Amino acid sequence: MNMMNSFNRTIDYIESELDGRIDEKEIARLSRYSFALFSRLFSILTGYSLSEYIRLRKLSRAAADLRNTDKKVIDVALLYGYESPDSFAAAFKKFHNASPSEVKQGKEFQSFSPLRLSLTLTGGQTMKxxxxxxxxxxxxxxxxxxxxxxxxxxxxxxxxxxxxxxxxxxxxxxxxxxxxxxxxxxxxxxxxxxxxxxxxxxxxxxxxxxxxxxxxxxxxxxxxxxxxxxxxxxxxxxxxxxxxxxxxxxxxxxxxxxxxxxxxxxxxxxxxxxxxxxxxxx
The missing domain is CATH 3.20.80.10 (Regulatory factor, effector binding domain)
Incomplete structure (x- = not known):
């Protein structure tokens, strides 16, 4: 249970800093693993690298911001760590199959939800x-x-x-x-x-x-x-x-x-x- 709580606290922290600077030391403190080991175990557990997960969450949040607020595309790009509107637009379109402007105007987009670790009932798996x-x-x-x-x-x-x-x-x-x-x-x-x-x-x-x-x-x-x-x-x-x-x-x-x-x-x-x-x- 402690592992589950540590994992979820770490994910909550990452979620709170998607529009800021994610601190590797804070990830290590919350997870109680080094940053490298948490990243590796995260990948084993979820099937995503930690960097890929953060990238997809930022792009999902960016789409929601464009749809639900009056923020400009360039402001959203900078908010989520992209150095230029062009690099943001390329990554955004690859993930959402639509440009930032199209999503802002009402076109549908992909939603990538935050991960949570929880207890589940599984089917009798055993290992020696x-x-x-x-x-x-x-x-x-x-x-x-x-x-x-x-x-x-x-x-x-x-x-x-x-x-x-x-x-x-x-x-x-x-x-x-x-x-x-x-x-x-x-x-x-x-x-x-x-x-x-x-x-x-x-x-x-x-x-x-x-x-x-x-x-x-x-x-x-x-x-x-x-x-x-x-x-x-x-x-x-x-x-x-x-x-x-x-x-x-x-x-x-x-x-x-x-x-x-x-x-x-x-x-x-x-x-x-x-x-x-x-x-x-x-």
């Missing part, structure tokens, strides 16, 4: 989850910085161009990971394609052009995922955010989380892997 403390370990791989979750197959291809799977599995116990870690003052995150690496193989990993990441000891919710990638990963995160966190009183700890891959056909309905989400009690 265990709480487990993992000792500190080290991985070696390559990463890329992004502002929102996305698919990263190209990054894995780049990793395998440095060394084939057969070489990478020899660096440690053979476990491969997709890792999300906050960077850049908690405003973005890094996704790293990596393999476990033992102490005696660190120098070899560096010679392959790989970066080392020291993962501290942490407690995780370990979720067993079944089905093809990336669908099973998306389903796992939805379960964590919508069911596991609210029901058991946990929240994301803010440390790295892991997609833990297994050998086999990743696109098969019978594929099985794990998701490790670092947790703390609310």
């Amino acid at each position: 989850v265990k709480i487990e403390k993992k000792q500190a370990f080290t991985v070696a791989g390559i990463g890329t910085t992004a502002g929102a979750p996305q698919d990263f197959p190209a990054l894995w291809e780049k990793l395998f161009s440095k060394a084939p799977h057969e070489v990478l599995v020899q660096l440690g116990n053979g476990q491969s990971f997709g890792i999300c870690t906050e960077v850049s003052g908690c405003k973005s995150f890094t996704y790293t394609a990596a393999y476990d690496v033992n102490t005696e193989h660190r120098e070899q990993a560096k010679k392959l052009g790989l970066s080392l990441l020291e993962v501290p000891e942490a407690e995780y919710a370990v979720i067993t995922l079944n089905g093809p990638v990336p669908d099973c990963i998306h389903a796992g995160w939805k379960y964590v955010m919508e069911t596991f966190f609210p029901e058991h009183g946990y929240r994301h700890a803010g440390s790295p989380d892991f997609e833990v891959y297994a050998e086999g056909d990743m696109y098969s309905l019978s594929y099985s892997m794990e998701l490790w989400v670092p947790i703390v009690k609310e």
